[in-house]
Amino acid sequence: MENERKNTEALNLICEDPWGALPESRQEREKIAGRNRSFFSDVWFRFRRKPTALAGLAVILILLIFALFGPYFTKYSYSDQNLDLVNIPPYLSVFEAEDGSCYFYITQSLKVVVVNKDGTLGRQLTRLREDEKQKMIFFDYNGEEIAIFYGMQPYVIANPVARTVMPRAKVWNRSYVLGTDTLGRDILTRLMYGTRVSLLVAFIAVIVNMVIGIVYGGISGYAGGAVDNIMMRIVDIISTIPLTLYVILIMVLLGSGLHSIIIAIGTVYWVDMARVVRGQVLTLKEQEFVVASKTIGSPTKTILTQHLIPNAMGPILVTVTMLIPSAIFMEAFLGYLGIGLQPPLASLGTMCNDATENLKSCPHQLFIPALVICLIMFAFNFVGDGLRDALDPKLKK
Amino acid sequence: MSEKTMLEVRDLTMHFMLNKSKNLKVHAVDGISFAIPRGKTLGLVGESGCGKSTCARTIIRIYDPTDGKIFLDGQDITRLSQKELKPLRKKMQMIFQDPYASLNARMVVRDIIAEPLLAHGIIHSKKEAGEYVYPMLERVGLTREHADRYAHEFSGGQRQRIGIARALILQPELVICDEPISALDVSIQAQVVNLLKDYQEEKGISYLFIAHDLSMVRYVSDQVGVMYLGQMAELCEAEEIYRKPLHPYTQGLLGSIPIPNPKLAREKVTSGIQGDIPSPVNPPEGCRFCPRCPYAKPVCSRETPRLKEVSPGHQVACHLY
Structure with missing residues (x-):
């Protein structure tokens, strides 16, 4: 409305004298037309133009929600074992019962589990006897006999009376969406806890790193001279120690557990x-x-906190986002080596480690946590990339 | 030293060590002396790299002078520690050359201008800043609305006025202006210089005004000092130096001022200075200007000329006089 009025005023002036200069007040000259945009809204403006960075941010948020609130929505705990249902895959090959009311699934320990029509796992059938001559193991199903026929690979479920193989089918596992591990624990639930541990390690490591790194680097750079020289030689010495070895030594000294992982990563x-x-x-x-x-006479504290650190924030943020994946990877690596978290606690690394035992029969157990590690690392790397571009004022348009 | 002297500098020397073992030093400032009376302006001119800015920064004690004495309002500040200097910083402020680099891009104007107030305990939190900052903003021709803007949103002239507001908010008695206008458009230069002059008339403060633009220096200064390679070549009243330049270097400098009237320009004797400024690491023996001086005599390359008074108030360091 206001703008419109101004525009018509200006237009009237032009019409009066098409070649005359417009009157200009001092106030108008000093005015800044652009919207008042803070530094961070400026960064966000440039960040959101990069699709990979936005996707990375979205993945991080989804994983955070998954890790923080996921455990409230599953009925299992990360340590609940069900030894009857070990190594169940997420996608089951089953045999349909003759009455069509349910499916049967043969477990690795040659037991038969009833799978309901909706894909949830039901009770386990009681084993009656084994007939080695016929290569059959008989089970009781509602008073009728059904049998596993192990005369052919893979084993099938047959009707021992009619001597026919029951019709095959494939269903998604609804009870354990991502299946179970070697101890019959729900992989989905363990994945939530594992992601939680990984992100926790990442964030704590980052906070510790930021605090120590900024204070140490800030003092070293600002003081300069001999102080800087000595402080940077200490950094050189620390960085020449092979990182993995050092972390393993700390873990040995402090015992394994989340706290020592965090201390180990934080100090290096x-x-x-x-x-x-x-x-x-x-x-x-x-x-x-x-x-x-x-x-002006500002104290050193003001110079560091108001001038130097805020202006160094761009590279600091980028380093942080690049540091998160390596901290997560380090935790997973330690877990994989078996010196990370102790069972039954889950982390993405220990889950991978557990899964290598039966990699051939159940590849999904390794694939799923490895995929999540990849996702986290990709996401943080993309966000880091996007932030670096967004924080670079030279790219400002 | 009279009561009225605001700043006095005696034989100020600032050498930067490049290589201790080879004893390589940059002779940035080499024995400069001058005094600025209260309420007056001393203009300091010279080519780029002649040590004007180093001189300014040494006086405000960003650097520790190698030798010489600095008196601020009669007090010797040459060897004071940064802590002892802090209360004196209220009396002496600086305006910087580059309006883009001298303001922190991550701070809003209010915080930039309030920083000296906070540093000297005049206010204790940023909330109280408005009371001081708004009148100062209006004084330099900006408005209240500008207080919440970031420095990068302003034009060069506006930024320089923010820098001036920051320097003036403590009501200093001496302001060191380190080429405050050389990064600005000509139209904006006048705006900034007039602002500084008006403020001087109002409050009676002193300026040390550094520039390489002689015509602007003539307009602001009461006295003008011409520097060459870390030394003072000539020092006298502002009008005098334009009317009767004595040092060959000053004559050369004045000859290089562009004249807006083409008819006059043709008549003017072009007496530009030949050659480049020698390296301050290895300054020439004797008079530092002698390799480029058209009137050089044998004595010039042997003896360093002292600054001497040739007529009342007119000092020159040259063997010709």
Whole structure:
């Protein structure tokens, strides 16, 4: 409305004298037409134009929700074992009962489980006897006899009276959506806890790294001279120790468990951050606005917290998002080596480790946690990439 | 030193060590002396790299001077620690050359201008800043609405005025202007210079005004000092230096001012200075200007000329006088 009025005013003026200059008030000249946009809304504006970065962010959010709220929606706990139902896959090959009311599934230990029509697992049939001559194991189903015929591979369920193989079918497992592991634990539930552990490790490692790295790098870069030299040589020494070896040593010393993983990763990974922050501070402290702050007489604390760190935030954030995947990978790797979390606690690494035992018969047990590790790492890498571009003011349009 | 002297500098020397073992030093400032009376402006001119900015930064004690003395309002501040300097910083502020680099892009204007107030305990939280910041913003020709904007949203001239507001908010008695206008358009230069002049008339503060633009210096300064390779070549009243330049270097500098009238320009004797400024790491023996000086005599390459008074208020460092 206001704009319209101004426009018509301007138009009237032009019509009066088409070649005359428009009157210009001092107030108008100083006005900034653009919307008042803070630094972070500016970054968000550029970040959201990058589809991969947005997708990465979405995946991270979904995984967070999955890990944090998922366990409230499953009826299993990560430690509940059901030894009757071990190594059940998510997609079952079953045999249809003759009356058509349900399916039968042969477990790895040669037992027969009833699978309801909707795909949920029912009771286990009682075993009656085995007839080695006929290569059949007989089970009782509502008073009738059915049998596993192991004369052919893979084994089938047959009607021992009519000597016919029951019709085959495939159904999705509704009781254990992602199947069960070697101890009959629900993989989906364990995956939620595993993701939770991985993300927890990642975030704590990152917070520890940021705090130590920023303080250490900031002091080193700002102080300069001999202090900087000594502090950076310490960083060099720490970074020459093979990381994995060092982490394993810490785990041996402190015992395995979540706390020692976090301590181990937290005490080692900050060296990269310290280097990045130091480099940034070194270049920034020569900038005129920092010199200005010194001539004003601002204390060192203000210079560091108000001027240097906020301006170094771009590279810091990028380092963080690149650091998260490596922390997650380190945790998974330690879990895989068997020195991570102790059972029955689950992490993505220990789940992979457990699954390697029966990789041939149940590849899904390895595939699923490995996929989640990949997803997390991809997502953080994409977000890191997007942030780096979004934070680079040279790309500003 | 009279009561009225705001800033006095005696034989100020600032050398930067490049290589200790080879004893390589940059002779950025080499024995400069001048005094600025209260309420007056000293213009400091010279080519790029002649040590003007280093001089300014040494006076405001960003660098620790190698030698010499700095007196601010009669007090020797040459060897004070940063902690002891802090209360004195209220008296002495600086305006920087680059309006883009001298403001923190992550801060809003209110916080930028309030930083000196917070540093000196005049206010204790950012919430109280408005009371001081709004009048100052209006003083430099901006408005209240600008207080919540980020520095990168402003034009160069506006940014420089924000820098001036930051320097003036503590009501200093001496402001060191380190080429405050050289990064600005000509139309904006006048705006900024007039702002500084008006403020001086109002509050009676002193300026050390550094520039390489002689015509603008003439307009602001009461006295003008011409620097060459870390040394003062000539120092006198502003009008005098334009009317009667004595040092060959000053004459050359004045000859290089573009004249807007083409008819006049043709008549003007072109006496531009030949050659480049020598390296401050290895300055020439004797008079530092002698390799480029058209009137050089044998004595010039042997003896360093001292700054001497040739007529009342007119000092020059040259063997010709």
